[in-house]
Amino acid sequence: MAKIATITLNTAYDLVGRLKRIELGEVNTVETLGLFPAGKGINVAKVLHDLDVAVAVSGFLGEENQGDFSQLFKTLKLDDKFQRVPGKTRINVKITETEADVTDLNFLGYQIDDASWAKFVADSLNWSQDFDVIAVCGSLPRGVSPEQFTAWLNQLGQHGVKVVLDSSHAALTAGLKANPWLVKPNHRELEAWIGKPLHNLEQIIAAAKQLKAQGIANVIISMGAEGSVWLSDQAVVQARPPKCENVVSTVGAGDSMVAGLIYGISQGWQQAQTLAFASAVSAFAVSQSNVGISDRTLVDDILQQVQINVIEG
Numbered sequence: 001m002a003k004i005a006t007i008t009l010n011t012a013y014d015l016v017g018r019l020k021r022i023e024l025g026e027v028n029t030v031e032t033l034g035l036f037p038a039g040k041g042i043n044v045a046k047v048l049h050d051l052d053v054a055v056a057v058s059g060f061l062g063e064e065n066q067g068d069f070s071q072l073f074k075t076l077k078l079d080d081k082f083q084r085v086p087g088k089t090r091i092n093v094k095i096t097e098t099e100a101d102v103t104d105l106n107f108l109g110y111q112i113d114d115a116s117w118a119k120f121v122a123d124s125l126n127w128s129q130d131f132d133v134i135a136v137c138g139s140l141p142r143g144v145s146p147e148q149f150t151a152w153l154n155q156l157g158q159h160g161v162k163v164v165l166d167s168s169h170a171a172l173t174a175g176l177k178a179n180p181w182l183v184k185p186n187h188r189e190l191e192a193w194i195g196k197p198l199h200n201l202e203q204i205i206a207a208a209k210q211l212k213a214q215g216i217a218n219v220i221i222s223m224g225a226e227g228s229v230w231l232s233d234q235a236v237v238q239a240r241p242p243k244c245e246n247v248v249s250t251v252g253a254g255d256s257m258v259a260g261l262i263y264g265i266s267q268g269w270q271q272a273q274t275l276a277f278a279s280a281v282s283a284f285a286v287s288q289s290n291v292g293i294s295d296r297t298l299v300d301d302i303l304q305q306v307q308i309n310v311i312e313g
């Protein structure tokens with residue numbers, strides 16, 4: 001069985017709620033409440049755990065409010081390789097409006113000093129050699145520069161480990177320079193990378209091909225309810241999940257997709273089967289407020305409805 005780790009450099013508590021409509025400048029009463037230890041890599045690990053896969057988790061945690069994280073790792077038996085640093089892990093606020101998308105308020109968290117970063121780099125390069133797949137997910141904390149991130153990712157990929165990158169903005173741009181083994185930008189992130197709007201699937205595939213050509217073996221572009229497309233050395237495959245009619249929260253949909261991809265790859269599945277499964281896991285994710293697979297039979301039901309289209313290969 002493949003050994004898998006996820007790394008979240010900028011962990012977060014997610015404060016998740018729902019209301020009809022946000023009135024800017026007014027007092028808004030939020031109808032539901034959830035507070036979850038999260039951050040992209042931790043979300044990926046939670047989903048993999050629910051699929052019965054053993055996972056190690058790493059990155060940074062603020063020592064002042066680490067309690068719920070440490071508890072989660074114990075409960076889920078995740079191998080805790082997090083480095084504790086002075087200060088607090090940030091809290092990110094996610095509000096779903098009944099007839100709109102999620103509004104994210106992502107706060108700034110702890111500051112990483114040079115000594116902490118140097119320790120993390122040395123430790124992670126050491127333990128990473130025991131792993132087959134390492135997913136590096138989310139934004140950079142304050143104190144870690146894009147250049148430092150690229151240099152570390154380059155080293156991480158040198159021992160044959162498959163590096164999966166799921167990030168955005170500066171961390172994505174910097175991470176892409178290290179040519180990870182697999183990346184999963186969404187449609188908007190791909191537009192930002194190429195520097196122009198992409199209006200249809202043809203344009204998205206053309207841009208993704210350009211990204212792949214720089215030396216990335218697997219490029220998966222997620223497109224929200226429209227599904228996703230995966231370019232590998234073998235094929236270009238598109239997946240369309242059934243549209244979720246009752247979207248509760250799209251927070252973590254991308255993370256669930258990454259977990260589903262890693263799961264299929266670690267099982268040795270073919271590209272189409274892996275993408276179909278990842279699509280089902282992510283489509284299921286939008287029907288709930290927390291991240292994870294609470295009902296595997298529902299995922300299997302969705303899987304039956306995923307449409308797969310081999311575009312090339």
Ligand SMILES: Nc1ncnc2c1ncn2[C@@H]1O[C@H](COP(=O)(O)OP(=O)(O)OP(=O)(O)O)[C@@H](O)[C@H]1O
Pocket residue numbers: 185186187221222223224225226227228241242243244247250251252253254255257278279280282283284286
């Ligand atoms: N409304 C929906 N109905 C069905 N499936 C969905 C819906 N929204 C998202 N998905 C599934 O989730 C996948 C990832 O969604 P998306 O492209 O929004 O990722 P993302 O932007 O990385 O997400 P995140 O909000 O977690 O950062 C999609 O490719 C699709 O399979």
Ligand SMILES: O=P(O)(O)OC[C@@]1(O)O[C@H](CO)[C@@H](O)[C@@H]1O
Pocket residue numbers: 010012013014038039040043092104106137138139140167168251252253254255
């Ligand atoms: O600021 P980042 O690291 O890019 O994203 C952080 C975050 O929005 O990503 C997850 C959902 O994908 C949430 O759990 C978390 O709050």
